Structure formats: structure tokens, C-alpha cells
Amino acid sequence: MFGGKGGLGKTTFSAATAYYLAKKGKRVLVFSVDPQASLSDIFKKDIFGKGPTEIIPNLYAQEIDADRRVKEYQNEIRQKILTMYGMDKIPEEIESYIQAAAAEPAMEESAIFDEVVDIVVKGGYDYYIYDLVPLGHALYYLSMASVYDAWIDKITNLRQQMREYDQVAAVIRRDKDLDEDAILNELLYIKDRINKSSGILTDKKQTAFFFVLTAEQMIINDTQKAAQLFAKFDVPLSGYIINRVLPEELKGQNIPEYLRNRFTMQDKYLKVIEETFQGQILASVAEMERDVTGIPMIEKVAKSMFGDV
Ligand SMILES: Nc1ncnc2c1ncn2[C@@H]1O[C@H](COP(=O)(O)OP(=O)(O)O)[C@@H](O)[C@H]1O
Ligand SMILES: [Mg+2]
Structure with a gap:
């Protein structure tokens, strides 16, 4: 997983890492839930809402259509209410609640979460690369796990208490009993899925989380804050990757003052990064001559990240 503020290079690094692993013969799925169709841009292929799409051999990309998932989710909830409570029609006040809930950010988060769990639990790939939205859903999932547990x-x-009261009053009805078990089973199913996926997310053997940053004061501050938050939730932070570093070899050339100033600033903040994230910087990637779209540019970034591909 690649995390960090928007525009720093998460999608770029996700694509480059997927490319690198695919070239090594691993079966890779890179996926994103970002409504801004960024994997489509970088691979120059419209993959939005189309399921896993082969880009090159072994490399599959997928962009999740969160809106559609929310709609499916609403239908699922309606269906469950109908079967669990033995109704033939959703009561109006519940329907308006379902509609209102769809506008809640939590509903979208939850729908996205569901889809991500589906993808990871289903298997079929050697590597999953999750191109996160800014600041990362990971935290959300992990906090959800403990909330659900409680x-x-x-x-x-x-339920146990209610059952005891029911027994005293001798009003237990068999069909109602079964319904309540169905509800509890549903809750336990959700809980199990959340625990399973948060288990994967926090397992250092299975998951690596990388922060992307650039040599700028504000970005360094934000990264540090985010890293502290992640540590609190036991997300296994694997290290930092610096993006958009002006190539050193330019320094030896006759460069304008403008660029010389940029270098002075960069050197200062690279030093701050070095001191702040001691020993955890895994790579630094050069500022390219143009934006990163298409396989040749992705390959260039992959080389900058991993060495020869
Ligand atoms: N090293 C780089 N050199 C040149 N352009 C880059 C570099 N890294 C990222 N970009 C460009 O910056 C923009 C934002 O990158 P992106 O990976 O989409 O960020 P994020 O996913 O974190 O929002 C894209 O247009 C991308 O092509
Ligand atoms: Mg992105």
C-alpha cells in the first residue's frame, strides 16, 4: 500500500511497483477506489468499473466504482431486511433511512471496504497493490475492527438478556427466535470479515505500507503526523520513498539561478528527511522530464525505485 497526501505519487508508485513485480513473473493486481480515475490515466486505458483488466502479461489493474457498490449495498440491505423480518415491502421510514444513509461518507467507506475485502479474500494473485486515497482507508478499517468488536x-x-426476560414472560416465538439468530449471524459474518482483513493489514509478513513524500517542509510535517497515527493502529510501516528529486547531475551544468535556488531548498529538506526518518528511506525517485503515463514512463519510474527491471 502506498499512502501520503494527494498528488505526491501514490498512483505512480503503485503502477511502477506493479510493473516491476509483473516483469519478475509475479501475478499482480493493482487496484484503486479513488473516484478520480487515476489508474486509467496512468495506464492510458479506461478500466473504471470494469473489473480486473490485463495491462501487460501478469499485470492487472482495477478501478472500483464506489457509487455502484453503494447501490448494490443498499439493495443487499433491503433484501436482508425483507428476508430476516419476513416482510414483502420495506417500510417507508426504513427506506428513507436507507436513502439518507447512502449520502453518509460512512456508507461509501463501508461499501468500498466491502469490495476491498472481497478482492483480497478472493485470492488469485501473488501481490495486491492498493493505491489508497489520500490519507488512507487503512486507518478507517482498523478503527472499524475494534468498534465492531465492542x-x-x-x-x-x-440478546442474551432479552432471551432471559422472554423466558420469564414465556413469550418466545420460534420464528422470531430464528430471525434473531439470522441477525446475529450476519453481525458475526461482518465481524469475521473485518477481523480477517484487518489481520492481513497489520501482518508485517503479508503487508507493506509505504509513505510517499517530497522534499518540502509541509509535506514532511504531514508525513510525520500520519506516521504517528499509523503506528497507533499497528499498521506495519515499511518505509518512505522520496519523490520528485531534482537530478544531481544537473548541478554540474550551467543552470539558471531559479533552479539553483530549488536545489538549495531541496538539499535542505532532504537533510531534514534524512534526520527525521533515519534509516527508513527506501528509495528516492527523480523528477522526470514529463508526467508519468504510459508503460515507458512507468518503466522509468520502476527503474528509479528498484534499480534494473
Ligand atoms: N517523479 C515524477 N516525475 C514527474 N511527474 C511525476 C512524478 N511522480 C508523479 N508525477 C506526476 O504527478 C502527478 C500526481 O501523481 P500521482 O501518482 O497521481 O499522485 P497521487 O496518486 O499521490 O495523487 C501525476 O500527473 C504524475 O504523473
Ligand atoms: Mg492517486
């Missing part, structure tokens, strides 16, 4: 424990206890 919530489900509470609900289970409540």
Missing part, C-alpha cells in the same frame, strides 16, 4: 459483544449480551 458493538457485537454488546449486542450479543443484550
Whole structure:
């Protein structure tokens, strides 16, 4: 997973890493939930909402259509309510609630989460590269895992208590009993999926999380703050990659003052980065002569990241 603020190079590095691994013969899926169709841009191919699409041999890319997933999700919820409660029609007040909930950011997050869990749990690839939206859904998932745990424990206890009251009052109805078990089973299913995927996310053997940053004061500050947050949730941070570094060899040439000033600033902040993230800088990638789209440019970035491809 690549994290960091928007525009720093997450999608670029995701694509380059996928390219590198695919060239090594690994089966790779690079996927994104960013509504700005950025993998489509970098691969110069419209893949939005089309499922895994082969880019080159072994390299598959997928852009998740979050809106569609939210709609599917709403339908699923309607269906579950109908079957669990034995209704033939969703009551109006519940329907308006379902509609209102779709506008909640949490609903979209949850739908995206579901899709990501589906992708990872399904298997079929050697590597999954998750091109995260700015600041990373990872934190959200991980915090959800503990919230769900507490919530489900509470609900289970409540159900147990209610059952005891019911027994005293001798009002238990068999069909109602079954319905409640279906609801609990659903909750346990959700809980299991969240625990499974948060287990994958926090397993250092399976998951690597890289932060992308550039040699600028504000970016360094933000990266440090984000890294502290990630540490709090036990996300295995694997290191930092510096992007858009002006090539050293330019220095020896007759360059304008403008560029000389840029170099002075860059040298200063590269030093700050070195001191701040001691021993955790994995690569620095040069500022290219143009934006990174298309396989030849992706290959260039991959070489800059990993050495010879
Ligand atoms: N090393 C680089 N040299 C030149 N352009 C770059 C470099 N890294 C990224 N870019 C360009 O910067 C823009 C933002 O990069 P992107 O990977 O989409 O960022 P993010 O996914 O973090 O928002 C893109 O147009 C990309 O081509
Ligand atoms: Mg991006």
C-alpha cells in the first residue's frame, strides 16, 4: 500500500511497483477506489468499473466504482431486511433511512471496504497493490475492527438478556427466535470479515505500507503526523520513498539561478528527511522530464525505485 497526501505519487508508485513485480513473473493486481480515475490515466486505458483488466502479461489493474457498490449495498440491505423480518415491502421510514444513509461518507467507506475485502479474500494473485486515497482507508478499517468488536459483544449480551426476560414472560416465538439468530449471524459474518482483513493489514509478513513524500517542509510535517497515527493502529510501516528529486547531475551544468535556488531548498529538506526518518528511506525517485503515463514512463519510474527491471 502506498499512502501520503494527494498528488505526491501514490498512483505512480503503485503502477511502477506493479510493473516491476509483473516483469519478475509475479501475478499482480493493482487496484484503486479513488473516484478520480487515476489508474486509467496512468495506464492510458479506461478500466473504471470494469473489473480486473490485463495491462501487460501478469499485470492487472482495477478501478472500483464506489457509487455502484453503494447501490448494490443498499439493495443487499433491503433484501436482508425483507428476508430476516419476513416482510414483502420495506417500510417507508426504513427506506428513507436507507436513502439518507447512502449520502453518509460512512456508507461509501463501508461499501468500498466491502469490495476491498472481497478482492483480497478472493485470492488469485501473488501481490495486491492498493493505491489508497489520500490519507488512507487503512486507518478507517482498523478503527472499524475494534468498534465492531465492542458493538457485537454488546449486542450479543443484550440478546442474551432479552432471551432471559422472554423466558420469564414465556413469550418466545420460534420464528422470531430464528430471525434473531439470522441477525446475529450476519453481525458475526461482518465481524469475521473485518477481523480477517484487518489481520492481513497489520501482518508485517503479508503487508507493506509505504509513505510517499517530497522534499518540502509541509509535506514532511504531514508525513510525520500520519506516521504517528499509523503506528497507533499497528499498521506495519515499511518505509518512505522520496519523490520528485531534482537530478544531481544537473548541478554540474550551467543552470539558471531559479533552479539553483530549488536545489538549495531541496538539499535542505532532504537533510531534514534524512534526520527525521533515519534509516527508513527506501528509495528516492527523480523528477522526470514529463508526467508519468504510459508503460515507458512507468518503466522509468520502476527503474528509479528498484534499480534494473
Ligand atoms: N517523479 C515524477 N516525475 C514527474 N511527474 C511525476 C512524478 N511522480 C508523479 N508525477 C506526476 O504527478 C502527478 C500526481 O501523481 P500521482 O501518482 O497521481 O499522485 P497521487 O496518486 O499521490 O495523487 C501525476 O500527473 C504524475 O504523473
Ligand atoms: Mg492517486
